[in-house]
Amino acid sequence: MKTIIAAYSQNRSGSRASIQAALHTLLTVPWPSQREFRACIQLLAVLQWVLSFLLMGIIFLFLLVYLVFTSLWPVSALYFAWVIFDWDAPEQGGRRSAWVRNWPVWKHFRDYFPVQLVKTHSLLPSHNYIIGAHPHGILCVGAFCNFITESTGFSEKFPGIRPFLATLAGNFRLPVFREYLMSGGLCPVTRRAIGYLLSQNGSGNAVAIVIGGAAESLSCQPGVTTLILKNRKGFVRMALQHGAHLVPAFSFGENNLFRQVVFEEGSWMRGIQQRFQKLVGFAPCVFYGRGLTSIHSRGFLPYPKPITTVIGEPVTVPRIQEPSHETVDLYHAMYIRSLLKLFNDHKAKYGLSETDELRIL
Numbered sequence: 001m002k003t004i005i006a007a008y009s010q011n012r013s014g015s016r017a018s019i020q021a022a023l024h025t026l027l028t029v030p031w032p033s034q035r036e037f038r039a040c041i042q043l044l045a046v047l048q049w050v051l052s053f054l055l056m057g058i059i060f061l062f063l064l065v066y067l068v069f070t071s072l073w074p075v076s077a078l079y080f081a082w083v084i085f086d087w088d089a090p091e092q093g094g095r096r097s098a099w100v101r102n103w104p105v106w107k108h109f110r111d112y113f114p115v116q117l118v119k120t121h122s123l124l125p126s127h128n129y130i131i132g133a134h135p136h137g138i139l140c141v142g143a144f145c146n147f148i149t150e151s152t153g154f155s156e157k158f159p160g161i162r163p164f165l166a167t168l169a170g171n172f173r174l175p176v177f178r179e180y181l182m183s184g185g186l187c188p189v190t191r192r193a194i195g196y197l198l199s200q201n202g203s204g205n206a207v208a209i210v211i212g213g214a215a216e217s218l219s220c221q222p223g224v225t226t227l228i229l230k231n232r233k234g235f236v237r238m239a240l241q242h243g244a245h246l247v248p249a250f251s252f253g254e255n256n257l258f259r260q261v262v263f264e265e266g267s268w269m270r271g272i273q274q275r276f277q278k279l280v281g282f283a284p285c286v287f288y289g290r291g292l293t294s295i296h297s298r299g300f301l302p303y304p305k306p307i308t309t310v311i312g313e314p315v316t317v318p319r320i321q322e323p324s325h326e327t328v329d330l331y332h333a334m335y336i337r338s339l340l341k342l343f344n345d346h347k348a349k350y351g352l353s354e355t356d357e358l359r360i361l
Helices: 002-028 034-068 073-085 105-112 141-147 169-173 177-184 191-199 213-217 234-242 268-280 325-346
Strands: 115-119 129-134 162-167 186-188 205-209 245-252 259-261 286-290 307-311
Touching: 034 073, 034 105, 034 177, 105 141, 115 141, 129 141, 129 234, 129 325, 141 162, 141 205, 141 245, 141 307, 162 191, 169 177, 169 186, 177 186, 186 191, 191 205, 191 234, 234 245, 234 325, 245 325, 307 325
Parallel strands: 115 307, 129 205, 129 245, 162 186, 162 205
Antiparallel strands: 245 307, 259 286
16 A cells, blocks of 8 residues: 555656646747747738638638528528629729728738838829829739728828729629728729729729739749730720829839749740630739748748839829820820839839839830
C-alpha cells in the first residue's frame, strides 16, 4: 500500500513539474509585437476582400439553390422574388451605403499596401464626371480602395462628389453579391447604368471606368506600363452626350501587385486568352502573388507594394447630343494628352524613373 501511495505521490509531483515547465515555456515565448499584429490584421483584411470577390456570389448561389430542396425553401423563394422586383436597381443608381464604405476593415486593407489618393485639381459638385482609371492591373486594387471605400478620404478631398466604379454587369446577376457591390457604389459598366448616373441622378456624380478593361490585364507586369486606350472611345462619346467632364486617374504601383506569365502576341496561349475574354468578358490570366504564411511564398494574395492614385486635371467637355466622329476624336486626343501629362509629371515621385514611358495601344 505504501508503495502505491509513494508511486502516486511521485507521479503527481512529476505532473506538477511538467505543467510548471510547460507554463514557463509558454510565458517565455515572445508574443507578437504590435507591428506584427497590425500586419496580420492587414493581411486578413486583404484575404477577406479577395475571397469575397472570388467566392461570395458562387457560394450564395449554391446555398440558395440548395435551400430550395429543404424546409427553408421560402427563404430562397422570397429572395429570388426580391431580385426579380429589384432587377433594375444596379442600373438605376444602386444603393450606396456610407456605413459599408466606412467599415474599419477598409483602413486595414489600405494600410497593407499602402494605398494613397493624391488630388491635383478640384472637382466641382455642380458638374458630373467620368474618371478614367488606369491601369487595370489584375484586381483593380487602387480603383476599389479609392472609389468604393472612404479609407483614403475621397469625400474629404472632393467634397460634394459621389464616386462610383463601373464593373462587369454579370457580377450583378449573382445573389447577395449584387447587394454587396451596390452598397459600396459599384455599378454595371453599361450605357444605361452610366447614363442614369450622369443624367438622372443630379450633379456631383463621378463614374470611374477602368477603360482598358480585361484586355489590359493581359499586359500587366512590373516595369511595363501599357494601356489599351487608342481605340476605346465610347467613354468619350458618353461624356459628350451628357456634358460630363473627363478626368484621368493613374494608379502608380498597380502593376506590381502580382507576377504574371505574359504570353507573346500571336502565340496560341495568347489566342486562347483573347477568345475567352470575348466570350465571357474577362481574360484568364496566369499569375501568382504571395501566400498566407510568408511574403516569400507563392499564392493568390497581392504583394504589399505601395499604390498611389493621382487624380488629374479635368478635361472640360460640352454637351452634344449627337457628337460627330471628329468631335469624339478631338476630345479623345485631349484626354490622352491630359493623361500623359499626369503620368510624366508624377512618375518619378511614385516609383518609376524619368525614362519610363507610357505605352498606349
